[in-house]
Amino acid sequence: MNEAIGxxxxxxxxxxxxxxxxxxxxxxxxxxxxxYPVAWSDRHGGFWVATSYDAVVRMAKDAESFSxxxxxxxxxxxxxxxxxxxxxxxxxxxxxxxxxxxxxxxxGFINRRFAPKAVESxxxxxxxxxxxxLNRVIETGAMDLVNDFTGPVPAMVTMxxxxxxxxxxxxxxxxxHTMVYTAKDAPxxxxxxxxxxxxxxxxxxxxxxxxxxxxxxxxxxxFAHNDMDGRRLTLEEVLAFxxxxxxxxxxxxxxxxxxxxxxLHDHPVERERLLENPAMLPFAREEFLRFYSPIHGLARNVAxxxxxxxxxxxxxxxxxLAWAAANRDPDVFAKPHAIDMARPSNRHVAFGSGIHRxxxxxxxxxxxxxxxxxxxxxxxxxxxDYENSRRYPSVGTINGWETMPIRFAPGSRVECSMVL
Ligand code: HEM
Numbered sequence: 001m002n003e004a005i006g007x008x009x010x011x012x013x014x015x016x017x018x019x020x021x022x023x024x025x026x027x028x029x030x031x032x033x034x035x036y037p038v039a040w041s042d043r044h045g046g047f048w049v050a051t052s053y054d055a056v057v058r059m060a061k062d063a064e065s066f067s068x069x070x071x072x073x074x075x076x077x078x079x080x081x082x083x084x085x086x087x088x089x090x091x092x093x094x095x096x097x098x099x100x101x102x103x104x105x106x107x108g109f110i111n112r113r114f115a116p117k118a119v120e121s122x123x124x125x126x127x128x129x130x131x132x133x134l135n136r137v138i139e140t141g142a143m144d145l146v147n148d149f150t151g152p153v154p155a156m157v158t159m160x161x162x163x164x165x166x167x168x169x170x171x172x173x174x175x176x177h178t179m180v181y182t183a184k185d186a187p188x189x190x191x192x193x194x195x196x197x198x199x200x201x202x203x204x205x206x207x208x209x210x211x212x213x214x215x216x217x218x219x220x221x222x223f224a225h226n227d228m229d230g231r232r233l234t235l236e237e238v239l240a241f242x243x244x245x246x247x248x249x250x251x252x253x254x255x256x257x258x259x260x261x262x263x264l265h266d267h268p269v270e271r272e273r274l275l276e277n278p279a280m281l282p283f284a285r286e287e288f289l290r291f292y293s294p295i296h297g298l299a300r301n302v303a304x305x306x307x308x309x310x311x312x313x314x315x316x317x318x319x320x321l322a323w324a325a326a327n328r329d330p331d332v333f334a335k336p337h338a339i340d341m342a343r344p345s346n347r348h349v350a351f352g353s354g355i356h357r358x359x360x361x362x363x364x365x366x367x368x369x370x371x372x373x374x375x376x377x378x379x380x381x382x383x384x385d386y387e388n389s390r391r392y393p394s395v396g397t398i399n400g401w402e403t404m405p406i407r408f409a410p411g412s413r414v415e416c417s418m419v420l
């Protein structure tokens with residue numbers, strides 16, 4: 001019998017924000033999944049950690065018992081619930097930190113803007129940004145893969161989607177970027193969170209401008225001119241939607257694409273295989289999503305006292321759903337610690353599961369494809385300088401790279417309507 005059954009708490013000292021987790025997460029998740037698929041960590045005030053695929057998916061699909069709702073009081077800074085552990089002291093993200101029935105109207109309000117057809121209309125933009133960014137550096141034979149390419153492309157697409165000024169992408173991306181990789185108990189965390197206020201202030205200014213202008217094809221303008229469930233959004237809701245969409249948009253696809261390119265650099269035979277079989281790219285992409293899980297895990301809040309597989313959980317308990325651990329569960333994925341770019345039936349949960357499953361998954365897939373195509377076509381021979389590359393100091397939220405210098409055979413600029 002599993003030791004978790006019939007006991008209140010199976011204690012572990014798991015801390016997804018720790019340096020140990022950053023370097024040792026695969027072994028740490030394996031050990032927990034095997035022994036305590038639902039464990040109790042004594043860190044951050046105590047929380048449950050679900051690591052088996054079965055537990056993660058069952059809890060994610062039971063949104064009535066496992067709530068995402070966050071309460072934040074800007075006057076006092078008091079924060080409760082939401083999808084991070086510890087809770088992030090900024091305005092909640094919408095729709096991700098709302099429960100049914102509130103969530104239904106919110107997701108319904110934006111669904112159409114993320115549908116496959118809408119996403120396709122941004123493909124040419126993603127390609128344009130990718131080409132312009134490579135043009136900027138191609139003659140030099142060197143760039144920082146993250147800061148000059150895989151970071152800016154998703155950030156610029158997100159700016160366009162939101163209706164924010166494209167040239168300000170770095171000012172938007174940097175504070176959010178730093179917030180997701182700074183551990184919440186780091187001495188500079190309050191300052192890092194303070195820097196995010198600028199992002200909201202700029203969203204509010206641009207939203208005020210769209211209120212005065214005829215409707216345009218972007219999200220802030222859409223919010224300004226359309227009703228959700230028979231009423232306009234409040235400014236607070238506009239900022240909460242912006243928070244979720246900008247954070248979702250800027251770092252995740254960057255992490256995925258950087259990891260994929262690094263893997264292909266380290267495995268030249270695999271790189272050749274992919275270059276010779278472009279039809280394989282969608283399968284490879286899903287495997288990179290499974291293997292690297294750009295979002296390692298997110299939280300839920302127990303909505304009422306309940307029993308989960310013999311474990312007593314109490315209202316208000318916090319739970320960490322470890323997508324990354326579920327994605328390496330050997331009961332679901334054969335050879336989970338190996339990348340199989342042709343893996344059949346890949347039921348990964350990198351985009352989550354249940355009602356909050358990622359609305360931006362089509363955007364992520366499209367941006368990934370465009371970035372890979374640009375690199376493959378123009379600098380397939382790039383070499384990574386690992387000595388000067390750095391992972392995020394904390395991968396508990398996003399499993400990404402902070403910097404990755406690369407070198408390549410210098411090439412020529414190509415014709416492009418955008419000059420950066
Ligand atoms: C590789 C890239 C991405 C990954 C791995 C990823 C992962 C996730 C995950 C795991 C969730 C579930 C959250 C939960 O259950 O609490 C989620 C939700 C969400 N994502 Fe993504 N995401 C990616 C890209 C994007 C992009 C590009 C956008 C926007 C442009 C986006 C916007 C959102 C939003 C708005 C939600 C909330 C959906 C809801 O609550 O109904 N994501 N994402």
